[in-house]
Amino acid sequence: MRKFLLIFGIVIALGSLSALAYTTLFYTPTKTMHGDLKEQLVSEFDGWEIEEQPLAETEAMQETVEGILNFSQAVYRTYQRGGTTIGVYVAYWEPKMMPVRLVQSHTPDVCWxxxxxEMHPEESGFSVNCQLEGQPLFPAEMRTLSKSNHTEYVAYWHVLGDHIYVNRSKAGQWDRWDPIKTLFVYGLHQQREQFFVRINSNRPIDEIWDxxxxxxxxxxxxxLTLTPPEAPEQA
Structure with a gap:
């Protein structure tokens, strides 16, 4: 029995390595993002002051951020009117550009x-259903965070191909078992293109949504990325 289990384990390991080698060398995921990311977000709107923002406070810090995140493109834009400020951050990774687990480790739950x-779970929402003009969007992660008597309300999405990628972990910590667990959810095809979208505001997201x-x-x-694929029609 022990010999059988050993042989079985070797066969499984070799099969997994073969599948991994195939996805690395021959699997070509679909790319949907084309052109300049900055041109695909609204840049003018009556009554609103719209500004392009750096990804970090200094040039050196920005180079560090870009080196760590290794994105293909990214944009951070703020929209301000009166006492309302809305920030929109979008990062994009081409297929095979960045391991999924590394993108996931830079969500507000961890980085912020x-x-x-401080994250306030009792004021936050998890996999919140969203709609735009009656049409569904991917579910959002809604967070309320505070620092130095200032509160920010955040909605974010991590889109992997045509799926939402979510990892539940304790605030400020990244789940080290995530790379293994995701194999059972997404298989070995985790090299698809990725978007990370974050909206943050000094007003609750549900107050400004409409x-x-x-x-x-x-x-x-x-x-750009937040519309889920249409479900196949029932025969």
Whole structure:
């Protein structure tokens, strides 16, 4: 019996290595993103001040961020009117560009909390259903975070191909078992293109969701990546 289990384990290991080698060398995921990411987000809107923002406070820090995240393109834009500020951050990775687990380890749940923000789970939402003009969007991760008497309300999505990628872990910590667990969810085809989308505001997301500015932002994001694939029609 022990010999059988050993042989069985070797066969499984060789099969997994063969599948991994195939996906690495021959699997060609679909690429849907073309052109300049910055041109695909609203840049003018009556009554709103719209500004392009750096990804980090200094040039050296920006180079560090780009080196760590290794994205193909990224944009961070703020929209301000009166006392309302909306920030939109979108990063894009071409297929085979970045391991899924490394993108997931830089969500607000991890990075913001490690930077001193406190997450309030009782005021947050997990896999929240979203709609735009009656049409479904991918479910969002909604978070409320505070730091130095300032509160930010955040919605974010990590899109892997045509799926949402979510890893539940304790705030400020990354699940080290995630690479193994995701094999059972996504298989070995984890080299698809990825988008990370984050909307943050000084007002609760549900308060600004239906405003004209936010709807315009969401339309662009829906076209870009937030629209789930249509379910196949039932025969």
């Amino acid at each position: 909390v490690r930077s001193g923000w 405003t004209p500015m936010m709807q315009e932002i969401l339309k662009d994001l829906a076209d």
